[in-house]
Amino acid sequence: MIESFHRPRSVGRFLLSPLTRATDCGRYAASLSIRSGQGQGTHDRIFRFTPLFGSAQAAARYALNQGMDYLAQPCLPA
Template identity: 75%
Template structure:
């Protein structure tokens, strides 16, 4: 079962990381990067390959990846 999302707002973007426990007992991370409002909302969802020993480590990894993506100089529209 996925964890409750860890949410962070960065400018016009909302980052939401979630984790889930895998069959092997480790944790997988995913991240949603959302922008816009109403019918103009855009949401990108990323799932990451590494597995982590804790839910907290997985969530932090996802947020770090999202922050890195948002700080790229040529961020796609």
């Protein structure tokens, strides 16, 4: 399987990094890392999404949109 990293996006104190992976059926799966902090205080949340996409760009766009929606929540989980 081929994995592709896409351009990360900074949002306040968070760094959103989408990752796409080609599946056996020729479609693309999306994941997202939301990172905060620095050094030993770095925290990373990884999200994997169930929809499959026709292109790596569509999968990355979906992951970033989901991350933006997550960060827009009024009270983020710890």
